[in-house]
Amino acid sequence: MPSNKSVSDAPIVQFTNCRILRSHQLQREDLWVREGKILNPEKLFFEEKGSADIQLDCKDSIIAPGFIDVQINGGFGVDFSLATDDFKSGIDLVSQKILSHGVTSFCPTLVTSPPAVYHQVLPQISIRNGGAHGAGILGAHLEGPFISKEKKGAHPEHCLRTFEAGAFQDLLATYGSLDCVRIVTLAPEMKRSSEVIWELTKRGICVSLGHSVANLSQAEDAVQHGATFITHLFNAMLPFHHRDPGIVGLLTSDKIPAGRRVFYGMISDGIHTNPAALRIAHRAHPKGLVLVTDAIAGMGLAPGRHTLGQQVVEIDGLNTYIAGTKTLSGSVATMDTCVRHFQEATGCSAEIALEAASLHPAQLLGIEHKKGTLNYDSDADFLMLNDDLYVQATYIAGEEVWRQDALGM
Amino acid sequence: MRLVILEDYDQASEWAAKYICNRIIQFKPSQGRYFTLGLPTGNTPLGCYKKLIEYHKKGDLSFKYVKTFNMDEYVGLPRNHPESYHSYMWNNFFKHIDIDPNNAHILDGNAPDLQAECDAFEKKIEEAGGIDLFVGGIGPDGHIAFNEPGSSLSSRTRLKTLAMDTILANAKYFDGDLSKVPTMALTVGVGTVMDAREVMILITGAHKAFALYKAIEEGVNHMWTVSAFQQHPRTIFVCDEDATLELRVKTVKYFKG
Numbered sequence: 001m002p003s004n005k006s007v008s009d010a011p012i013v014q015f016t017n018c019r020i021l022r023s024h025q026l027q028r029e030d031l032w033v034r035e036g037k038i039l040n041p042e043k044l045f046f047e048e049k050g051s052a053d054i055q056l057d058c059k060d061s062i063i064a065p066g067f068i069d070v071q072i073n074g075g076f077g078v079d080f081s082l083a084t085d086d087f088k089s090g091i092d093l094v095s096q097k098i099l100s101h102g103v104t105s106f107c108p109t110l111v112t113s114p115p116a117v118y119h120q121v122l123p124q125i126s127i128r129n130g131g132a133h134g135a136g137i138l139g140a141h142l143e144g145p146f147i148s149k150e151k152k153g154a155h156p157e158h159c160l161r162t163f164e165a166g167a168f169q170d171l172l173a174t175y176g177s178l179d180c181v182r183i184v185t186l187a188p189e190m191k192r193s194s195e196v197i198w199e200l201t202k203r204g205i206c207v208s209l210g211h212s213v214a215n216l217s218q219a220e221d222a223v224q225h226g227a228t229f230i231t232h233l234f235n236a237m238l239p240f241h242h243r244d245p246g247i248v249g250l251l252t253s254d255k256i257p258a259g260r261r262v263f264y265g266m267i268s269d270g271i272h273t274n275p276a277a278l279r280i281a282h283r284a285h286p287k288g289l290v291l292v293t294d295a296i297a298g299m300g301l302a303p304g305r306h307t308l309g310q311q312v313v314e315i316d317g318l319n320t321y322i323a324g325t326k327t328l329s330g331s332v333a334t335m336d337t338c339v340r341h342f343q344e345a346t347g348c349s350a351e352i353a354l355e356a357a358s359l360h361p362a363q364l365l366g367i368e369h370k371k372g373t374l375n376y377d378s379d380a381d382f383l384m385l386n387d388d389l390y391v392q393a394t395y396i397a398g399e400e401v402w403r404q405d406a407l408g409m
Numbered sequence: 410m411r412l413v414i415l416e417d418y419d420q421a422s423e424w425a426a427k428y429i430c431n432r433i434i435q436f437k438p439s440q441g442r443y444f445t446l447g448l449p450t451g452n453t454p455l456g457c458y459k460k461l462i463e464y465h466k467k468g469d470l471s472f473k474y475v476k477t478f479n480m481d482e483y484v485g486l487p488r489n490h491p492e493s494y495h496s497y498m499w500n501n502f503f504k505h506i507d508i509d510p511n512n513a514h515i516l517d518g519n520a521p522d523l524q525a526e527c528d529a530f531e532k533k534i535e536e537a538g539g540i541d542l543f544v545g546g547i548g549p550d551g552h553i554a555f556n557e558p559g560s561s562l563s564s565r566t567r568l569k570t571l572a573m574d575t576i577l578a579n580a581k582y583f584d585g586d587l588s589k590v591p592t593m594a595l596t597v598g599v600g601t602v603m604d605a606r607e608v609m610i611l612i613t614g615a616h617k618a619f620a621l622y623k624a625i626e627e628g629v630n631h632m633w634t635v636s637a638f639q640q641h642p643r644t645i646f647v648c649d650e651d652a653t654l655e656l657r658v659k660t661v662k663y664f665k666g
Contacts, residue, residue: 030504041504042489042495042496042499042504043489044510045499045503045504045510045513046488046495046499046510046515048510049509049510049511050510051509051510
């Protein structure tokens with residue numbers, strides 16, 4: 001039946017025979033889309049006297065909001081921390097490939113690098129909407145160089161820096177520009193970090209604590225100055241101790257300012273954290289858990305050697321180490337694998353697993369009014385999944401941008 | 410009248426749905442020749458709506474050429490409030506079927522001029538050629554739509570203040586908070602429903618038994634407004650066993666026989 005033309009000429013698509021994730025539950029409802037946004041069909045019916053132009057049978061699929069990966073260093077041979085000539089086509093390649101993992105928006109992440117790299121690379125990253133060309137870019141995640149030497153992990157020591165001298169000005173000089181920066185990971189025990197955190201937060205940049213030896217009180221201080229995220233909880237920080245829980249203690253801290261929530265990234269690839277640790281974190285603070293891949297250039301490629309910024313890493317199955325060591329360096333997990341592993345390890349519902357990769361990262365970045373949910377007027381970035389949470393199709397702005405082919409890839 | 414007594418709620422719902430379905434199919438509605446249906450809300454018709462949706466999904470029944478007119482709507486409740494009758498009809502019926510939104514009429518309880526809205530509704534019914542089948546329910550106080558005790562039996566669509574009985578009965582839908590329950594509604598009049606060519610009243614449950622007794626075994630009385638249908642040429646009362654609990658055995662035996 002034709003839609004009402006008084007409000008909009010755009011075609012209305014009704015996805016039927018599906019279960020949609022809405023209000024934290026999988027509900028048997030149809031999903032309506034118009035002009036790239038989720039449409040309210042009741043409003044359409046009563047106010048516009050409109051109806052669907054196209055009806056699509058989803059064969060009982062689950063429809064969930066598209067995944068948002070806020071920590072991904074590269075993939076498919078592309079390394080976001082390498083200032084190559086074809087950097088732009090590299091980012092395009094990754095953004096296109098991750099559609100098949102269910103990622104519809106991401107934050108390309110740069111590990112600790114020399115200032116020259118930031119100055120060359122950052123201007124080439126632009127915040128842009130997703131589409132058939134690939135997942136949308138929400139802005140860069142700069143992990144380092146203002147991190148702790150003791151917890152550098154796979155980051156190159158010679159590039160670590162402090163902002164003791166000029167605080168925020170030092171940071172700005174190092175990065176060159178903060179125009180397209182969305183998240184900065186730093187170690188809050190560093191001198192003058194409070195000022196820096198405050199300045200970044202003021203500019204709408206999400207500050208994350210990581211690669212740090214901060215104690216709980218330093219971490220809480222950082223949160224009070226605006227920090228809202230923890231980079232890969234448990235990894236590259238002091239372990240939980242019962243008399244000083246360190247950064248991990250933020251999950252149950254009573255010093256979080258009212259109305260704010262601390263989120264924490266977890267790489268649930270089965271390697272970076274023991275499933276028991278994943279469960280402890282999830283049970284302590286379920287609403288803050290954000291699934292991230294921390295994927296590196298080798299993700300999507302055969303095992304062997306690849307780069308991660310200034311370092312060489314070695315992939316062996318799902319494990320990635322600094323070549324010749326046992327230091328973990330990023331992962332080769334895909335986002336959908338992380339979602340499935342998370343569900344398996346915690347025994348949680350599909351709704352919770354899916355929200356950890358969609359709603360929570362959207363809330364972290366303060367964009368849940370348009371991403372991360374299937375609420376009316378949200379961007380129509382969504383996935384069709386089967387009951388085992390394998391992605392069957394990916395949609396951005398209501399258009400199908402990837403589909404699992406019949407033979408399975 | 411016809412009094413159709415089914416064993417339980419599910420069977421009564423199914424009987425009523427089948428009746429409506431057959432009426433529509435026999436009418437053979439088409440472009441320019443619509444079947445007009447009056448519709449109720451509340452708990453009682455939910456089973457009937459579910460069955461109608463089932464018939465539609467099976468491919469046996471289309472609402473493409475059906476026009477509907479709902480009986481009533483609360484005044485002052487936002488259209489998208491979960492307890493509004495717009496929400497009820499959307500969630501329990503319209504969103505599952507193929508009715509043209511232009512043909513689904515519900516009174517607007519937020520219209521700037523409420524009486525004008527009521528008059529316009531009467532006009533729409535008239536323009537649609539009148540109602541072929543008006544389906545209704547009965548309140549515990551014997552009211553049809555919101556024609557509360559004391560409503561004129563020749564009344565038309567208008568604004569009504571709700572009786573305390575009704576407000577109390579509705580409180581459960583508003584978190585048990587009486588202050589949240591609407592106190593006024595727009596409703597079709599008794600006269601409006603009497604104008605329909607055929608009327609079907611659904612009555613199920615023991616709590617409606619006394620109202621049914623008053624409606625069909627006592628006289629026509631404006632205190633029990635459903636009693637007006639004793640004077641309608643074609644009315645069917647569809648009920649379950651529990652709803653007949655206050656009737657005389659003689660009445661029940663007659664209609665069951």
